[in-house]
Amino acid sequence: MNLSLIVLIAVFILIALRKIGRFTIKIWQAVAGGAVVVLAAGEISWRDALTAIDFDVMLFLLGMFAVGQTLVLSGYLYYLAYRLFNRFKSAQQLLMGILFGAAFSSALLMNDTLAIIGTPLVLRLAREHGLNSKLFLLTLAYAITLGSVMSPIGNPQNLLIATHAGLAAPFQTFFEALAVPTLLNLAVTYLILRWVYRAQFRTALPLVHNPVELLDPKLARLARLSLCLLIGLIIVKIILVSLRSPIQINLSHIALIAALPPILLSPARLSLLKSLDWATLVFFAALFVLTASVWQTGIMQRQVDALAIDLTSVPAIMLLSTSLSQLISNVPLVALYLPMLTHGDSASLMALAAGSTIAGNFLILGAASNVIIIQHAEKHGATLGFFEFARVGIPLGFINLLIYWVWLRYWYGPA
Template identity: 85%
Template sequence: MNISLAVLIAVFLLIAVRKIGRFTIKIWQSMTAGALTVLIAGEISWLDALKAIDLDVMLFLLGMFIVGQTLVASGYLYYLAYRLFNRLKSAQQLLLGVLFGAALSSALLMNDTLAIVGTPLVLRLALEHKLSGKMLLLTLAYAITLGSVMSPIGNPQNLLIATHADLPAPFQTFFVALAVPTLINLAVTYLILRWVYREQFSNSLPLIHNPVDLLDPELAKLGRISLFLLIGLIIVKIILVGLHSPIQIKLSHIALIAALPPVLLSPARLHLLKSLDWATLVFFAAMFVLTASVWQTGIMQQQVDDLAIDLTTVPAIMLLSASLSQLISNVPLVALYLPMLTHTDAASLMALAAGSTIAGNFLILGAASNVIIIQHAEKHGATLGFFEFARIGIPLGFINLLIYWGWLSYWYG
């Protein structure tokens, strides 16, 4: 067997079992060990490994981690949550609020952003209302994956599709083609989670929301400024994209600018930087290296060629993008798939956006946002297992794909 592929399979297994004897292995440790193995084995050169690491993604995550940590450490995130959720009176309403709130927010703020700020929030809600933390973590993961489908800035792969294809009206194209099936899929997700975790809702008492005080008012002010900068710059980006302006603002630049107030003005800046989720950044750097090593072998390309199918049809695009995204992540998959689409019509592009994004609802490694959620959860003393995610995610992912495929076939048929 090819060494790179064997290492990737071993990493998958380690992430699934998470333990060897008495030793617990974290996700970032498994991925880092895999990357170091292919480097030492000479499967990928050190120069190619460095080139494989997406600097924009790394800088975006760094900036958002700083903003997220500022909101959490100051208590401003929980203060906002109280203001948003204090009118919800039942567990069912809270589940719906998290599901649809996170989904709609991810369409504007990007799914990775919601993964960063949403994880400590849902864990606090679970603790306060004595609900399953795993249920709300899954709700957050599925919500931000689905919500990001219908926006060209909902996730990095959609942005890549929108810019590569030079769509004349990207926001309108994504929304018109994908909003309806997304809302249907959110409703289906609610019903599935409501059924799987039905014991959480049986004889549940009315929710009692405890008022939240700011932990650090001065840091909260800086966090508020960061949040306004983040939202404001994203709105500017939306306007620039809509006007087809030659001026473009990268998401990494937006995140870094939003991170400046606490870094430059807070006396607690060193504590904030020490508290960042550095392990997740290591995970992503290692993931880029390992997946690049696997792709360089050509083994997956050969397998696709052996299928002898038309790669430009809507069903083929959706199935291949959803499946291959489990192995090399959805952003590099989209970058590699786009040149194969000889006719970049809207149906093919929307199928690629839906398939590559919904890959995140199948398995943990199908989306970067899933990894961020789990890594952040472990930082706060919680976790979400590979099999717990998969037992709901695999059937849910197939239902999601069928709904998107049916709608796109109808809409562009």
């Protein structure tokens, strides 16, 4: 055992317990405390800590937080929600609408984007109709994780695979290999959530949707402009990736450009900036530092070497990427795994995409989008505990993995 690993385990315990005596520990506080400890103890140098922080991810989140907060403060998000969901007349229909709607949207807009925009939306729907907020937070988390699997821009790790692995037709490759098992997994997720929360549906009354008025029409116009910029730039990025153009648009640039209208043109820009989710940005910076500190010790690499298995086989890729993503997050895991697949075929790459992404359905720290959802939920007076997530997520995650493995085995042949 070494100090970095001990600190990481302690952080997991704090996130699971969330309390020390009378004090409530937030996720960002636990991770930030762990990063401070490893820095103070010299487990990682300040230079290595700064290098470990992915500033492209940080800027993307900053821009998306600004867009999301503009949508909430203007009331435009809830206005859109009424237009989209007022046709659903039962809790079952609403659950299915959120599950499949969030999944398909995350394939286009990226999972972290949906986590930012979707959290206040599902909480409002739950409160408006007297439904269990934990059910809808879980639905959102599982939906955007699954939906992002089948797209090269659904999440950062898939984008890394698509851009660095030399796939000739990334959208076609991801869709053909992963769309069918993703749809099956969404159906399984719906059935499991219906069963676990069956009491909720037995007592639920027919839904009555209340019309929603814009809170700030001027800010709503800027929110609409930001949303159009966001969607438009993502479509441009999809076209550029499909054409394998040398011109690339970073996701951070897309998010920052989309955030410009409210920041530059709204008189409430200062209050908007103050209300951003700065705690989540602290969480991500601290997580990069803490996981880099653990990785530098080499303990995980030695444990993997001790297994003496073929790291390029599909089962090994899926199991290792899923398990290690719980400890060092899926984006750095994929960045470290890709060099081992220099001669990897599409089956290996799709296994890496599925395994590293579906890790988010097991535990809270398995995906950044999970943490964004919980941090945002706590801002809006709700929460989702570690054990609440795990009791559904662990069995669901194993089923998800099995379905992806069986399909990849069928699609590409035994490996």
